[in-house]
Amino acid sequence: MTPVGLLIVSHSARLAEGVVEVAAQMGAGVPLVAAGGTDDGGVGTSFEKVMEGIGAADQGEGVVVLADLGSAVMTAESVLEFLEDSQRQRVRIADAALVEGAVAAAVAAAAGAGLEGVVRAAEEAVPGAEAEEPPELREPTESAVLTLVNPMGLHARPAAVLAGRLSAFDVQVTVNGVDGQSVMALMGLGAGKDSQLVVETSGPDALKALDFVRAQVEAGFGEL
Template identity: 55%
Template sequence: MRVGLVIVSHSDKLAEGLCELAGQMAPDVALIAAGGTDDGGIGTSLEKIQAGIARADGGAGVVLLADLGSAVMTAEMALEFLEEDQREKIRLADAPLVEGAVAAAVAAQTGQDLAAVVRDAEAAAASMAGAAAESGAAPADAAPELDDIDQDDTGVLEASWELINPMGLHARPAAVVAQAMADLDADITINGVDGKSVMMLMTLGLKAGDTLTVSAHGPDAERAVEMLGLEVRNGFGEI
């Protein structure tokens, strides 16, 4: 079972589009759009949200994400109408709609529990705000020679590869990397940012020809480097 998501927006098209986007990175997650009014107008619908919760709940819980103030209020109202035992499994994330939904979807895809999915959604805003400063810690042009794997005195493994897929580290490959790294027992950074965070990886803006550098430390460090190297050399399945 995976945590499901309900996207609450004033626009039905926006909610549907965001579900489509997040679904590219989380094909096994229930992503339910609850956008617009009951008659198809701009606004929110309590009934749509309630129906969305019912559809998204596969047993592991549901996270709601909303776009604007009144959508948040309607979502909160939907939570109030739930039975007491249901409320423990349904959470409204305090997160930006697009970034939060993508981060939550990736977390749910990797099998994270309800609390972890909410945490990742709510961390999206902070990740975006701090990404520029953090990514500067290991710029691509300062990376070691391509395919040269080193281990320092503290046991940190480091390796670099040139991105060969045409679109570079865009949303789908970033999700692939984050999902692959999520369950590994290792501290992993990629060009200076958290290798397990899809949002941080997306903010790097790495293009074809840029260098991706990974540093890993922990029991699964070697496996992390091997898995990432395989994905990069295969062009993330895009070539």
Template identity: 45%
Template structure:
């Protein structure tokens, strides 16, 4: 059972709309809106949040709230609910955090990893480390920027170096580049391999990190992987990019 995502907002429309956005990229994840008051007004409702938490049964969930009072109401619910350790209130941007959490849950990651994905939405740059500081690879990638290549260029295929890392490059051919939906497709595919994968220096399992690269149509994606299935991962991901994600 995947981790669920509970969306606590002062507005039912905001919670439901955010659910609909995230569902486009994580169709198999339970996304539970708990927005507004029971009478339809603006605010938060203890009973609605409690019902959302109880609806997951024995599962686990990350809770994403839009404002401080929503966090306080969710905390009040967790004080009395059975086995509160199954729930974590993430410190995350509401929409971006919900999308990142949903994609992480879709790939089968555990509660801690889903929470981390949600909280990555507040980091200053796509390449921030756990302390919010840019990693060396992200700085280098940002300095180089997207590199256009000739239209119609294909992927180079995988090749290993002396360290055992496998490398490959592919050209983005879809008109919109690596925006939200193809980035989610990339994350889902990368997560199926027993390999540590990066794209232009960013963790291939970080949806927001990948979107933050700003890779446009014609840019080159440089993929690197290590691990037992590194070559398979690089080949499959290069092929996915070269295919245009079904949008070309």
């Protein structure tokens, strides 16, 4: 299944292409498209480039748009008004820092996060943003204490794997007291090799979600 795609809208073609280059290092397999500059190569934004970019980035699970300035956001919003309803529902404009948001979104998309999960990852990457409160767990609750065995611990890729895949479950989940469906919250734990993770889940998919986390941790997130 093709991941959620990203469209980078900038007033500068070189800036948009540079952000795509950086994000690609963390988002293997993610459709990444640059829509920078005007149609004649000047500084500004292009309705046509954004329209074409959405089509190019939408290869399976929808598109998240990140823009550098307010007028770029306005261009993207104008394009959305001309899309068919079915396609418009597959596009989100993230309120995120361009570079940090693109990298976080690419990591989340590569890990299999859905459209809303990728938007959330991008928006949480805003410098200085406050972490969200962890979800309130419902009964019944499942829990386990797991030990990280991969050499780098819970760094960006494993955090994105957990947050992205857990977003597909009907579950509330915390890991060491933070939201297990948040890439940035998981990375913020700073959990290295041999660190213990207290995982608690609740909701209809509580056991499935816990089993998924256990399997990933015990397999070292495929990094052993």
